[in-house]
Structures are given as C-alpha cells and as structure tokens.
Amino acid sequence: MVSTTSGGAAGSVWPGGVPAAMPAQDRGDIEETYARYAWGIDLADPDMALSAFAEDAEFDHLWQGKVAGHPAILKSLEELWYDRQHWWLGRQHLFNHFIMTPTDEGARVRCFFQIVQYSVDYGTNFLFGIGTRDDQLVKRDGRWLFRTLYVNAWRAMGDVPWKGKVTMKGRPMPPPSHPDKARSGAQDKTKG
Numbered sequence: 001m002v003s004t005t006s007g008g009a010a011g012s013v014w015p016g017g018v019p020a021a022m023p024a025q026d027r028g029d030i031e032e033t034y035a036r037y038a039w040g041i042d043l044a045d046p047d048m049a050l051s052a053f054a055e056d057a058e059f060d061h062l063w064q065g066k067v068a069g070h071p072a073i074l075k076s077l078e079e080l081w082y083d084r085q086h087w088w089l090g091r092q093h094l095f096n097h098f099i100m101t102p103t104d105e106g107a108r109v110r111c112f113f114q115i116v117q118y119s120v121d122y123g124t125n126f127l128f129g130i131g132t133r134d135d136q137l138v139k140r141d142g143r144w145l146f147r148t149l150y151v152n153a154w155r156a157m158g159d160v161p162w163k164g165k166v167t168m169k170g171r172p173m174p175p176p177s178h179p180d181k182a183r184s185g186a187q188d189k190t191k192g
Contacts, residue, residue: 038092061151091117114130135148
C-alpha cells in the first residue's frame, strides 16, 4: 500500500510515493545501520561508526551537544574513546522495539536503547543506561544513513516520554527488614 502524500519525484527515496508502512528490505537495512553505529562506537572503529552517518549528519549526544558533519562527529567520538576511555571501553549499545515511519525525505525511526557495560575498573558487568532514540534517516547511494541522531537518556523522571497520567505520590517506603528489629528499635528508644 502506498500513501498519496508524495508524488514520488524522480530521484526520491520512494519513487512510487511514500509507503504507508516501511518495506521489509528497508527495515532490515535500517537495523543494519544501527548495528554499524553500535559496532563502530562501542569498539572505537571510526570507519564503521562514520559509515552509519550521512556526510551532513547531525549528532546530538547529551552533554556533548549537537555537532554536524563527519569531522565533528569523529571528534566527539574520539573524546569518548580516549578522554573517557575507562568510562567507555566495554560498552554495548543495544537497540530494540523499532517504530519506522517512511517520510518524504527517508524515515523517522524511534526505538528503545539500553547500554550494558563491562567495568574495566571492577571487572563486572552492569546496565549503564536506558532511554529512547528519535532519529531521521536518509537513503543515499542505496544505503540508509543517520541524518539526525537524537539520544534521550532517562536520567530523571522528566526524561521518560510517559504519555499517561502520573499518579504516583512519591517513592514507596520499604517495610522494616525484620519485624523483631523494628520492635527492638522501638524498645531501645524507651530505655533512655
């Protein structure tokens, strides 16, 4: 099924018009773009990392801010790889639950992410962070590439794109670890 929102101009990503749903081959190719990104940034492979970005791409990475173009993206990645190596080495970026929407320019892709990490300092594995992504991809020379990449890390409740009504009144308090300890603590207070 093809949407009628675009006439499918010559040279367009969608010559027959913007499809109503992402075609299976394009879905697979887009997921491979996310894989190239992860393999590149997680293993400090600049060629692999940049192979996921359009030449004019924008990379909006939390505290580093927004940068544009391959040289600026590479500089940001090198800061992570070499200025914060103990903090970065051993990470794996995982992406899942993709929602891919064809657009006139290419695709809007939303997904969840998790970052698992091997701690070189402690020799253990842990979950470093979670969040969502909201990216714009373009198809150039037959390959899907990031045009804009937006990381929404869940660092505070306001970062979670919750659509429902928030009804929490506050954090629940855990019960005493053992009823006898709660009683003995109360008794000790009266002995003073």
